[in-house]
Amino acid sequence: MPSLISTRETFGSTLLKLGKENANIVVVGGDLNKSTFANIFGAQFPKRFFDFGPAEQNMMSVAAGFASSGKIPFVNTFAVFATGRCYDQIRVGIAQPHLNVKIVATHAGIITGEDGVSAQGIEDITLMSALPGFNVIVPSDSIETDKAVRTAANTDGPFYIRLSRAATEVIHKDDYEFSLGQAEILREGKDLTIIACGIMVATALNAAETISKDGISCRVINMHTIQPLDIKGIIKAAKETGAIVTVEEHLLSGSLSSLVSQAVSTNYPIPIEMVGLHDYAESGAPQELLKKYGLTSYDIVKAARKVLKKKASFN
Amino acid sequence: MSAEVVSSHLPKSVQNLEEIARSIRHHILNMTSNANSGHPGGSLSSVEILTALYFGNILRYDPRKIQWPDRDRFILSKGHACPVLYGALAEAGYFPIEELMTFRKIDSRLQGHANTKTPGVEMSSGSLGMGLSFGLGVALSGRLSKQPYRVYTLLGDGECDEGQIWEAAMSATHYKADNLTAIVDRNRIQNDRSTDEVMQLEPFIQKWQAFGWYTQEVDGHDLGAIIAALNKTKEIKGIPSVIVANTIKGKGVSFMEGNPSFHGKAANKEELIAALKEIG
Numbered sequence: 001m002p003s004l005i006s007t008r009e010t011f012g013s014t015l016l017k018l019g020k021e022n023a024n025i026v027v028v029g030g031d032l033n034k035s036t037f038a039n040i041f042g043a044q045f046p047k048r049f050f051d052f053g054p055a056e057q058n059m060m061s062v063a064a065g066f067a068s069s070g071k072i073p074f075v076n077t078f079a080v081f082a083t084g085r086c087y088d089q090i091r092v093g094i095a096q097p098h099l100n101v102k103i104v105a106t107h108a109g110i111i112t113g114e115d116g117v118s119a120q121g122i123e124d125i126t127l128m129s130a131l132p133g134f135n136v137i138v139p140s141d142s143i144e145t146d147k148a149v150r151t152a153a154n155t156d157g158p159f160y161i162r163l164s165r166a167a168t169e170v171i172h173k174d175d176y177e178f179s180l181g182q183a184e185i186l187r188e189g190k191d192l193t194i195i196a197c198g199i200m201v202a203t204a205l206n207a208a209e210t211i212s213k214d215g216i217s218c219r220v221i222n223m224h225t226i227q228p229l230d231i232k233g234i235i236k237a238a239k240e241t242g243a244i245v246t247v248e249e250h251l252l253s254g255s256l257s258s259l260v261s262q263a264v265s266t267n268y269p270i271p272i273e274m275v276g277l278h279d280y281a282e283s284g285a286p287q288e289l290l291k292k293y294g295l296t297s298y299d300i301v302k303a304a305r306k307v308l309k310k311k312a313s314f315n
Numbered sequence: 316m317s318a319e320v321v322s323s324h325l326p327k328s329v330q331n332l333e334e335i336a337r338s339i340r341h342h343i344l345n346m347t348s349n350a351n352s353g354h355p356g357g358s359l360s361s362v363e364i365l366t367a368l369y370f371g372n373i374l375r376y377d378p379r380k381i382q383w384p385d386r387d388r389f390i391l392s393k394g395h396a397c398p399v400l401y402g403a404l405a406e407a408g409y410f411p412i413e414e415l416m417t418f419r420k421i422d423s424r425l426q427g428h429a430n431t432k433t434p435g436v437e438m439s440s441g442s443l444g445m446g447l448s449f450g451l452g453v454a455l456s457g458r459l460s461k462q463p464y465r466v467y468t469l470l471g472d473g474e475c476d477e478g479q480i481w482e483a484a485m486s487a488t489h490y491k492a493d494n495l496t497a498i499v500d501r502n503r504i505q506n507d508r509s510t511d512e513v514m515q516l517e518p519f520i521q522k523w524q525a526f527g528w529y530t531q532e533v534d535g536h537d538l539g540a541i542i543a544a545l546n547k548t549k550e551i552k553g554i555p556s557v558i559v560a561n562t563i564k565g566k567g568v569s570f571m572e573g574n575p576s577f578h579g580k581a582a583n584k585e586e587l588i589a590a591l592k593e594i595g
Contacts, residue, residue, distance in 0.1 A: 026459070047459065050490070058482035059446045065452020068437065070384065073452075088442050089479075093449065097431045098441045218320070 002202075004167035005142035008106040012037025013165055014149045015074060015104075019045050020212070025153065028063045028075045030054050034149060035165075036076040037104045056081050058091040060101075067099040072153060075101060079108035079121025079162060094158050095131040102152045103128075107165045109249040110277065110293060111199065111286035121162075122277050125197075126254030128160040129227045135159045135180065136227040138248075140201035144224060148208045155180065162198065166286045169202040177216030183230040189219035192304060193237035196247035197223045197256050200275075200295065204247050207300035218304065223256060231263045238268040243311040245273045245303045249295055252276040271310035273303040332538050335406055336366040338569050340594045342402035342415050347581035351417035353427065356577040357471060358399035360502040360535070360562040363391075365403040367541040368467060375464070378408040379421055388453050390438050392446020393471035393500065394429040395579070400436065401425050409435035432564045444477025447473050447497055451487050454495040465549065473505025476514045481526070487555040488527035496548045497528075499556040500535065502564035504575050520559055528557045535560030557591065567594050 019025050019041050028050045033039040040045045042049035049100060052059040056077060063073040075082065082105035083090070108121045127135045135157060139145040145163060152159035171186070186201070187208055195206035201222045208218040219241055221233065238244060244264065246257040257274040264270060281293050290296055339362050347353035351368065363507055368374050374387040391400050398418065405412045410424070410433075417423035424433050428441025438449050450468035457464050487495055501519070503510050523530050529551045533540040541560065548556035564578070565571025568590040571582075582590050 011349070026456075050455065052482070052486050055479075055482040055486070057444070057479040058451075058486055061445045061448030061456070061483075062452035063451040064438075064445075065454075066456045067452075069388075069453045069456040071456050089445055089448075092439055092442045092444050165584070167439070 002169045005170055005245045006165065006167040007142055007145040007163040008035070008165065009037050010072065010142040010145045011104055011106070011149055012040040013060060014146045015041045018150065018153050019048065022072065022153065024070065025072045025074060026050065026066055028052065028066070029057055030056050030059045030077040030081060032077050035078070036104070038074070039074040048057045054081070056085040057089050060086040060173055061093050063101045064089070064093040064099050067101045071161070073101055074104055076104045076106070078119065079105035079124045083121065083124040083127045091131060095134050098133050098157060100156055100158065102159045102161070104149065104161045104163065106163045108162045109164060109199065110281045111164055111166045111249065113166065113286045113289065114283050116283040117280045120281060122164060122251050122280070125226055125248070125250050125256065126201050128273060129259065133157065134227060135223055135225070136164045138197040139224055141168060141172055142196060142221050143170060143172035143176050144178060147176065148224065151178060151180050164199055168199045171202050171205065175293055181225045181228040181230060183233040184222040184224065185217065185219065186222050187220040189217040190241055191217045192243035192245065192298060192307060193219040193221060194245045194247060194304065195221045195223050195237070195256070195260055196233065198249055202251050203234040203295070203297050204300055206297040207304065210297060210301050211304055216304070216308070226256060226259065228261065231267070234260055234263045235267045238264050238270045242272050243244065243307040245275060245300060245307055247275040247300055250276055252278060271307050271314050273298050273307040275303050296314055317336055329538050332366050332370055335370050336362050336538070336595060338406060339366060339399060339402035341591060342405065342412070343398040343591050344416045344568070344582060344587055344594070346418040348583070349416050351535070351581055352419060352513055353398055353581055354395040354579050355398065355523065355581060356501060356504065356564045356571060356574070357393060357396045357500065359568065359571065360564050361396055361399045361469060361500045362566065363536045363538050363541055364469060364498055364500060364560055365399050367472045367545060369403045369407050371538065371542040371545070373542065373545045376407070378435065381409070384495055385462050385464050388437050388450070388466045389445045390450045390453070390466065390468040391436070391442065392440060392468050393430045393474050394440025396471070397426070397429040400429060401433065402445065404433070404435040407435070415419050440469045443471070443474040444479035447480055447483035447487070450495055451483055454492045455490055457494060458492070465494045465496065467498060470499045470514070471505070471506040472499055472501045472510050472516060473513065475499065475516055480503055484523065484526040484528065491553050493552050495555045496545070497555070499557065499559045500562055501559050502562045504564040504573065504578065506575070506578050508575055523557045529552055530557050530559065532559045532561065535562035536566055569593060
């Protein structure tokens with residue numbers, strides 16, 4: 001059995017370590033610090049921990065003020081509240097002046113589960129990638145989360161890091177080296193490339209293993225950084241494998257699939273298939289939702305077969 | 316911590332301050348007319364407030380060291396009123412007065428709404444309601460690292476329709492941010508109509524009191540009264556302060572005073588000549 005750890009829990013412990021290393025780190029929250037595990041930092045460093053209640057607009061602009069006076073604020077709340085609820089504060093107050101604010105959003109995607117559509121952030125990648133200069137990271141597991149949070153703390157500029165509620169599979173080893181803006185090739189292949197982010201990376205690896213049994217050689221790319229996007233890595237995959245499947249636990253519009261399509265169509269057009277969400281979901285257990293809304297290994301295999309057919313007729 | 320920086324601006328008599336206020340009014344009218352757009356009304360109403368802050372020995376700043384960590388901060392939350400800020404910053408020596416004529420033009424550092432690309436501008440604004448929260452962040456940051464600076468945020472009265480203002484008001488008291496002062500330019504006119512017609516703010520002072528702020532109300536065109544009120548806020552411990560400055564929109568130009576049309580419209584050539592003559 002693979003080990004399962006929730007990325008939000010890792011965020012909490014990494015934040016605590018960073019707090020010990022850097023006195024300029026402050027934590028800004030909105031009454032969800034227990035759920036995001038930021039409360040661990042709060043217990044250790046109460047003077048550097050600021051809760052603003054569920055008042056996200058205020059919280060986000062306060063964080064901008066902290067950043068403008070030399071602190072490194074980590075803002076934490078759920079993905080739906082961290083983006084849509086205070087988008088204008090992020091746009092005018094953080095993105096435009098390019099302030100050093102780190103937004104860590106937990107409970108992203110449909111695997112937030114039983115709380116239903118209001119709590120399932122499936123537009124956040126699109127919203128945050130629309131902001132020029134904003135670094136957008138979707139870690140694939142606990143180990144990558146630790147590295148991404150550290151990278152955000154040590155890199156000047158605004159960051160958005162997208163985490164999950166549920167415990168998810170750990171696919172990396174402790175010595176993994178995360179490189180901002182440079183995608184990770186998890187599996188080499190020459191017939192097609194699956195480009196996935198977040199929790200879907202583990203599922204993509206399973207799908208690649210499944211189709212390998214049919215003699216299909218499938219590359220798997222972990223596109224952990226959505227912005228700045230690794231366009232070179234995408235073009236290389238397009239040239240070397242001639243077909244791409246994108247996979248994300250997010251609405252297709254404006255997110256990973258759109259950005260990969262943009263990179264491919266303007267540089268080296270090849271067939272692409274997309275696995276992702278087309279509409280809002282509903283309440284339910286995470287695994288049930290992933291199945292009903294087409295985000296399983298089987299769905300990726302189906303898309304892979306389809307894109308290979310397109311590739312055959314394309315040539 | 317409180318490294319003394321000698322400002323190039325020695326304390327000036329109120330008479331000198333009136334001269335500066337008059338210059339800033341000229342700048343506002345000239346730059347908006349030259350740009351053929353911008354927001355003269357709410358800039359003219361704030362002239363004495365900014366004159367008091369920048370030249371009445373309130374703010375400690377040094378235009379030669381813009382990023383001096385211990386500088387006092389002035390944050391313009393009502394970002395459309397940037398002409399008054401640009402006028403004050405130019406008079407204070409942050410950039411040449413001639414640069415004011417680039418306002419709203421391409422390649423200029425003086426954007427249509429306040430933006431941090433202008434030397435001396437602390438916060439990008441233009442979307443209402445954010446400055447008090449931002450100021451609170453700056454104030455809490457200063458307290459955390461034991462820096463002696465104070466934070467002053469200028470709000471519009473129409474801006475106080477924004478819910479975020481009251482989120483910030485609640486949290487500033489919660490965090491006992493006594494190094495934070497809000498000043499409300501109570502000119503009673505917002506974009507479309509009077510503040511009474513658009514959205515009732517009264518009882519306004521009582522709202523701030525209910526949120527736990529130390530409140531003062533002043534004539535926002537009386538330089539001595541504004542300076543006294545600002546100095547008083549330095550003595551208040553444990554709670555933030557607000558000064559409601561009763562002002563006249565378009566102050567100093569008879570046909571602009573109390574006229575919502577000049578909230579977001581510049582004077583034309585003839586109007587400019589008449590306006591500058593009135594200001595003297």
